[in-house]
Amino acid sequence: MYSIVSTAIVRGIESIPIRVEADVTDGMPVFEMVGFLSAEVREARERVRTALKNCGYRLPPKRITINLSPAYVRKCGSSFDLPVAVAVLAAMGIIPKDRLEQLLIVGEVGLDGRIKPIHGVLPIVTKAAQERMDACMVPVENAKEAALVKGIRLFGVNTLEEVIKGFNDEIKFWEPEKEEIGHEKKVKRKEVPDFSEINGQQFVKRACEIAVSGRHNLLMIGPPGAGKTMIARRIPGILPEMTEEEALEVTKIYSVRGLLTESEAWMAERPFRNPHHTITPQGLAGGGMVPGPGEISLAHHGVLFLDELAEFRRETLEILRQPMEEHCVKLARLAGNYEFPSDFMLVAAMNPCRCGYYPDLNRCHCTKGMVEQYLKKISQPLLDRIDICVETKRVEYQDLIKENPHQETSAEIRKRVVAAMERQQQRFAGTNIRYNSRIPAALLTKYCRLSTKQKQYMESIYQKLELTARSYHRILRVARTIADMDGSDEILTRHLSEAVCYRNVDKKFWEG
Structure with a gap:
């Protein structure tokens, strides 16, 4: 007998539909699986065989021949x-084949028949909804x-025995209450340190507000100790x-990486990723035997610190x-x-040098060559981006002990950030541009x-600072943001002057 089960695989953060075909016929007893399979997929035959026996x-x-297509x-x-277990059971006549139409199935099976959670359920179910499937069967923990995906029925299953009984109408499949889950999208903001706790460093705070806006x-x-990490x-x-x-x-990205939990299945907060400096290139950009997203992608729509x-x-x-x-990572395998x-x-x-105190020659013990070698780790093409x-200067003692009850809070700064972003949304309405930093070079004159x-x-600034075309364009984009924060439709000289100030520091240090 022959049966077909629909399933899917995740590639990147998108899903590709897969058909599991099962054929049970007379012949030498063998359980064979074909279709360009990795070792863990081939091992499914032993897991399925043992799980069915224990059930x-x-x-x-x-x-028994299983084919996973496209090959x-x-x-x-x-x-x-x-899906392999269900396809075999349907081919054996234990599960009615007509119940498998327009149903997508995913899940790992333990040797005792339990259905275990998998990574990447969200993009798989999203694709199923786009393909107008009627329902999806997933592990109950997923x-x-x-x-979170609307417009498709869901069946959550715990065991293989439960799957068999459900298909034969001996029990009802458990379906999650989407109405209750929908409330998880409106969660309270997590507690984060507040800008009001930082004394001094007004120039750096201003730079942070412009950067976010x-x-x-x-x-x-x-x-060291100037407050760089605290501010970040x-x-x-x-x-x-x-x-x-x-x-x-x-949420899709975190689903593929398996970072979602049953209690936190919706990423409501913008990510803030802070990888250690020993991270590998693959850890930062993504990769592995089965390429997955790295820290760069985990910081999508958020901050990579x-x-x-x-x-x-x-x-x-x-x-x-x-x-x-390009705002995307492309991996070729x-x-x-x-x-x-x-x-x-x-x-x-x-730090400005290995000891951290350059250009304070009273405290810095690095030679000019050591400073240049340290700073050259950051290439000019990266710096241009x-x-x-x-520059974050050492905090003075008076600023450190000063009690200022009127210190600006993060909530007050966020209101101005939101207002500046709303001006950008109005300006770029009808285009695929969302922020000033994303204005293409061809549209800067507009x-x-x-x-x-x-x-x-x-x-004069271009000649004096020996700017590249890329850094010149970035000054214009920053000036556009400063003008938005100022409520000005036009970029004025003071906006350009402030934007240029944020390029002087790198020029000063990179000259050594």
């Missing part, structure tokens, strides 16, 4: 266990995650809330260049091409129009 169903002494797509992972990349350079960890408190579309994209930037390996940092420009979104805001912090570069006087000012 009271022995495979007949016949030739050109490499299949990997353990999510094929349940049910809350799957229920226009989604500009930010680099802080200063001695407070940036999540001034980020605007994600839209439902953005949250769904982020790289502390001690110069301590990262140079080849690791250079990986950032393409994702920062023998089994196929993978693409992961990476629309993140880079926040980085570093950072819009705002600001959105960052300068008067004759301002053009002359920028020409």
Whole structure:
């Protein structure tokens, strides 16, 4: 007898439909699986055989052939266990085949017949809804995650025996209450450190507000203990809330990485990722035997904070260049091409030299060559992609002990950030541009129009600072954000002047 079961596999953060075909016929007793399979998929036959035996169903002494099509797509992972088991049971006549139409099935099966959770359920169910499938059968532990997708019925299952009884109407499949799960999308903001707790560093706080308002990349350079990490960890408190579309994209990525839990199946907060400087290039960009998203993609629609930037390996940092420009990570492998979104805001912090105190020659013991060698770990092409570069100076004692009851809170700063972003949304309505930092170079003359006087000012700055075309364009984008924060439709000279200030620091340090 012959049966077909629909399932799917995750590639990148998207899903590819897969058909599981089972044929049980007379012949030498064998259980064979074909269709460009990885080792863990081939092992499904032993898991399925033992699980069925422990549930009271022995495979007949016949030739059992399983084909996973299309054959050109490499299949990997353990999510094929349940569809293979159902396909075999249907071919044996234990499960009615007509109940399998328009039903997508995924899940791992234990030797005792229990259905175990898998990674990537959300993109699989999303694809099933797009393909207009009637229902999906998933492990019960993945049910809350799957229920985020609208327009498709869900069946959560615990055991293989439960699956068999459900198909034969001996019991009713358990279906999650989507109405209750929907309330999880409206969660209270997590407690994060507040900007009001930081005394001094007004210039750096201003730079952070500008960076968040226009989604500009930010680099802080200063001695140890100046507050670089403290300030960076407070940036999540001034980020605007994600839209439902953005949250769904982020949740998909975390689903593929298996970072969602049954209690937290919806990523309501913008990510803040802080990888250690010993991270490998694959850990940052993504990869592995089965390519998965790295820290760059886990920071999608959020912040990627790289502390001690110069301590990262140079080849690791250079990986950032393409994702920062194209907002996606593209991996080419023998089994196929993978693409992961990476629309993140880079926040980085570093010391000006190995000891950390340059250019204070009273405290710095590094030679000029040592300073240059340390700073050259950050290439000029990468530096050009950072819009705002600001110096964090040592906090004075008076600022440290000063009690200021009127210190601005993160909530107050966030209100101004949201207002600046609303101006950008109105300006870019009807386009695929969302933030000032994303204005294409070809459209800068349209959105960052300068008067004759301002053009002359920028020409002198271009020659004096020896800017590249990329860094010049970034100054214009930052000036556009400052003007939005100022409520101005036009970019004025003071806006350009402030934007230029955020390029002086990197020039000063990189000259050594």
